[in-house]
Amino acid sequence: GQQVMQIPQYQHVQEGEDFTTYCNSSTTLSNIQWYKQRPGGHPVFLIQLVKSGEVKKQKRLTFQFGEAKKNSSLHITATQTTDVGTYFCAGPLGIQGAQKLVFGQGTRLTINP
Amino acid sequence: IAGITQAPTSQILAAGRRMTLRCTQDMRHNAMYWYRQDLGLGLRLIHYSNTAGTTGKGEVPDGYSVSRANTDDFPLTLASAVPSQTSVYFCASSDSMWTSSYNEQFFGPGTRLTVL
Numbered sequence: 001g002q003q004v005m006q007i008p009q010y011q012h013v014q015e016g017e018d019f020t021t022y023c024n025s026s027t028t029l030s031n032i033q034w035y036k037q038r039p040g041g042h043p044v045f046l047i048q049l050v051k052s053g054e055v056k057k058q059k060r061l062t063f064q065f066g067e068a069k070k071n072s073s074l075h076i077t078a079t080q081t082t083d084v085g086t087y088f089c090a091g092p093l094g095i096q097g098a099q100k101l102v103f104g105q106g107t108r109l110t111i112n113p
Numbered sequence: 114i115a116g117i118t119q120a121p122t123s124q125i126l127a128a129g130r131r132m133t134l135r136c137t138q139d140m141r142h143n144a145m146y147w148y149r150q151d152l153g154l155g156l157r158l159i160h161y162s163n164t165a166g167t168t169g170k171g172e173v174p175d176g177y178s179v180s181r182a183n184t185d186d187f188p189l190t191l192a193s194a195v196p197s198q199t200s201v202y203f204c205a206s207s208d209s210m211w212t213s214s215y216n217e218q219f220f221g222p223g224t225r226l227t228v229l
Contacts, residue, residue, distance in 0.1 A: 043156065048217065
């Protein structure tokens, strides 16, 4: 079945360093979503990418969708302690019709202040 | 109510017992979902409903059932709990499940369930 793989599983950085998490799908995605989950919290939607090669920015966060629409990345510039949490990518199962999201395993980011 | 609420917040349950996790949303979203979250496995879809009156199976439906009698409520029932169902359960909703829609999912605060 369709899989969404995310690497790395864990990442520890010093505050101020950059951070990147990568997401790869076994099949072409119609879109990809990114979520953030703070420790002890629930996933919160960050962004949705739809177009091939799309790049979107939210302050220090940069999201990319690959040209083939099978991979995506989230890059955080100059991490801050507020960035701590687990970042998930999610792609819809199927291309048309009612779609169910398949989540990657997540990348847990911890930061040394 | 604002957004999605879940009850209970946490529960310890004896194996073999029946349990219903409650989920209510006030956003008039058409689609609702139940996920379980286990360490290292991310979020896995248990069941979903793309509109009131209809439900469907997700990735890990065995041992769980759902109903969608109205737009707002989407309870998840464990008929006879087993220890492997120990997990954190999240309910979520979105305006739509259809490709053409912008279907951001909103998550509830979660229910931490321990089955002994």
